[in-house]
Amino acid sequence: MNHGLTKHPSHSTTHSSAPQKLMVELANRSYPIYIGSDLLANPLIFADVPSASQAVIVSNQTVATWYLSALHGILKEKYPTVIPIVIPDGEEYKNLTVFEQVISQLLEHTCDRKTVLFALGGGVVGDLTGFVAACYMRGVPYIQIPTSLLAQVDSSVGGKTAINHTKGKNMVGAFYQPAMVVCDLKTLLSLPKREYLSGLAEVVKYGAIMDMRFFSWLEAHIEPILNMRMPELAFIVERSCRIKAQIVAMDETENHIRAWLNFGHTVAHAIEVGLGYGQWLHGEAVACGMVVETYIAQSLGLVTEHFVERLKHLLQAFDLPTSLPQLPAEDYLSIMRLDKKSIAGNIQFALVDGQGKASVVSVKDQDIYALLQTLLRA
Template sequence: MIEVNVELKDRRYPIRIGSHILAESSSYAPLKCGDKVMIVSNPTVAKHYLTTVSDSLNRLGCKVSSVLIPDGEQYKTLDSLNLIFTALLQANHGRDTTIIALGGGVVGDVAGFAAASYQRGVRLLQIPTTLLSQVDSSVGGKTGVNHALGKNMIGAFYQPCAVIIDSASLDTLPKREVFAGLAEVIKYGAILDLAFFDWLEQHIDDLVSLQPQQLQYCIQRCCQLKADVVARDETEQGDRALLNLGHTFGHAIETHLGYGSWLHGEAVAVGMLMAADLSHLLGNLSRQDVFRLEKLLARANLPTVSPDGMSADDYLPLMMRDKKVLAGKLRLVLLQRLGQAYVTTNSDSELVRQAINHCSQFD
């Protein structure tokens, strides 16, 4: 088992990475005999892993309850949040309980927000089961739900006590979900680590086919990169905003199409290309590096063009509603070069429109 630590100002927590570690009771520290836990999952994940996790916790001596929320981005809502609150109250869970998020990004975000809110905060443990949640959303404490008018508009920063990543859980993941997770993997290389981007160009086929050795290295490197950023900027006042490369464009796609039509990683992939193209139009990123990014995304079986019929006029109003807008100005993450990102509020709206249109199917 590999361990990466997230070092915060007032505490630290571990990210444990291994294969088939959900069946090992020792993986679940700091839980102990007598602790009361509520596992939050969905039917798709529960049929594979709920019994394994419950059995491990029972052997540890925990008192285990569970609740299932519907599966899919369209259910990342206040209604799903309320299902968790109801289950907690019906089972008489108090402030000393621990909520365990067993699932992908939707489960992690909703269960995390429940932990932040229930009786003003209870302990949270993340067990991500998708590649996207393992390399990104389970680490760093972003929790929340969507609103019809915008993605992730309601939520809180709330750090877990631990993250347990079992790479073997990816064996039951649909291929489309694997590809979507690779978008966030590629993002880390593009914004923070050129050497990792180079490594991905060499090993992307291994990751697509879930080769265990390369997969575990990939997860470890992404978690370390994110842990370092979160340690510097826990609540996204500075450097952490760099992790949003492509997300403002991508969130517009998800909101416009309806949550769940495109997976988050698919939307982010196109968003990253739009950000890269805008970076080139601004005179920073070379056209060759834009092509490198496009080629790597395509090799990961990710979309590289905007949804059919979606124009700049569809994107811009939704982007201006994004939570990263400050003082009425669009805040975007762009690339100085591969491996080096920056945040700007000074993007020319006409250039933004051009970048969107360059990545459109009707261009």
């Protein structure tokens, strides 16, 4: 995939000047991703939002404090009515109860089937709002305004919407594309450090599955990335969105290459469900999941020990967890068997080859069990 690679930035490049525009190419459902600094202060970015008599901003308590009034100010120039809906902050609220509450509020405000929803927040707000948009009156337009690194580089792009079930992550959802994605890099500066670092896990993932040159670039730029320098931030978000947009354009509903994006996620979802939503951040679980799944790949002879060490080293440099939390191996197995990616009870992993490619592999329960036992005892 490296043929599509853009020029890597030198340290002196100023990326924050003009917003970048990438397209997710999906025929008549294509849409732009805008990336830049201070976009929430730039009404021009919102010039092409769909018209309607009402707009709804869905946000969480934390993000609303920071950015709701800025977005409200821009949207009230475009829509006769702008309604804010604020949900609690945390993965544990990405559930059917909050989904129903948002739907009820839309009905109380007599929102119609042209009403536009704006998801202002991280992955939880984006996934839940997207699913509400997919279902409300059988579908209304929505726009993603991701304010976390994880949402900017991953969950806001590609139209995967969902809510969790106590038995599994993202078990109820839809493929439903947004009309636009707006990534304001400045919002990243207000993120708690732990959330920012968590987002870096998905960034590392793009390197591992599609672009080892990007992976190497990350290894060479740890300090400026940890310091959230704007040129590096801009490059990370742009490169990640570009890779994701390419994959989604090739395989919108995950019939082949989109499954590569699940690298680390079979184990990650088991960690999140096993510990209870909200204990580990999603990106933390993905970091650990990528390491465990790369051990699996190594045990199958798909990848060298050298790559396992590089991956662990990079994730640890970003202060991300690489050791599996202590839960019984049986629990991990039973949760993974129920994961969306399982087919006929066979657990599937997207495993990397250490060369910037991945493949989906069905692994036997006893092999997974043995490896989990070893890792949990280590």
